Amino acid sequence: MGVSERPSGPAGPGDRRGGQDGDDHDRTPVDELIAIALADTDPDGPARWQAISTLQGRGDLETFTVARRLCGSSRPAERVLGADILGELGRDRPFSDRSLPVLRYLAADELDARVLYSVLIAFGHLRDRRALPSVIDLAAHENPTVRYGAAYALPHVMGDPPDPAGLAALRRLATDPDEDVADWAALGLSLSGHTPERGGSAAGGEVEDLGGQVLDP
Template sequence: MTVRDGHGAILTHVEELLGVRTPFEELMDRALAQVDQQDHATWSRASLQLSGRREEATWAAAAVLRTSPDPSRRLFGAEVLRLIHLFDDSDEDAFAGPALDLFTGWAAAETDVAVLTEVLVALGEHSDPRAEAALLPHAGHPDARVRRAVAHGLSALSSPPAFSGDARTALLRLMAGPDAAVRKAACYTVAVGRDHDPVFADAMAAALDDTDRLVQLAAVYGLALHDDERCVEAARLLGPPQRGSLEEEGYFDAVWRYEWRRDGR
């Protein structure tokens, strides 16, 4: 009870190993019984197990939760639906179309912040203009979690290879917003995007003066990926990566690789 906070997740996993098909409602009830719900191991085990079934019956049971008056049930349904599509590695990808259709309409109507965030995360897993059209209206949402989901979600939409004008405007605004986590997410999306317009390089250069180290590092990373010389001095000023931080090491490694390309080695 101290280490595992109950055995709901273990029970669910053992049932799966033994071939016991626990009904959708029972697994959902286990997840909803947890105080911290979505962050709890029982919730994640239940949603992962259901999503692994990849069948119409499970999809329908999760989809009907969209109309539930209980935000927790809507959140659980949204996560299951998102994971069904995310982990569908079949050639048919049968759930891609239904997922996009469902989540685009859901994003316009959802009022609960946690549920809306999950829906926007799901939309960000689709490289489709309809996903962008559903994401962008929430770029100015008052809750940082929602704005961060928009910033992350737009990363799937730079393959044309340029961002649309509206997406570009939203990303530049998010990079200069009040929340550090949102600024970092937007900067990272710009960094890994294939749109190398100089306006993005200048915005990342401006982010080098950010008060948050991770935002600065994301900017250094982006400038390196965009072959911008300003990343070298910025990396030097930031000093070595923090010990044990793989994220920081990855950012600095991009600068080393830029210098390698620049010097023709």
């Protein structure tokens, strides 16, 4: 169980603004939106993310309950969808305290790399330091897609000042054999005010051109 390529495309995590820009007037039934999202088998598909954005924008208990149920599904696609919804559910993340235990349970027991990737992106969006132990554990995962998700999440959950164990994990990822993982981790280090180790990713030499932007993969 796993994926050979990390998700990419125009609807990547950085473009997922459902929790901020959801249409408060769209009252399509939750089950119908879930069906639309599941019917689009492309993880970055526009129909899928339009449905997720609408759900996230509601930020209500009904949506949280459905997303939590999806996270416990026997189908990986449904667990992915549940994690994707929880990461940006509601404008001020009103269900963060309830979402974290669900996501941390998935992080501990999940075998599917695509599910773990979505869990890590959700951790990054929630920006809660309580997720750090889970992210550190997954930073050593055998699948580069999962490590890529950890490289994204770590700068957002290390805290300020950054937790030493989290910083050490990010430094290890900056020397990862997978170029994309190493580049993203080096970028996270640089934007957090730290310098990648010598011999690490080339991204450290390019970060000055980014103007201090906080980017999503």
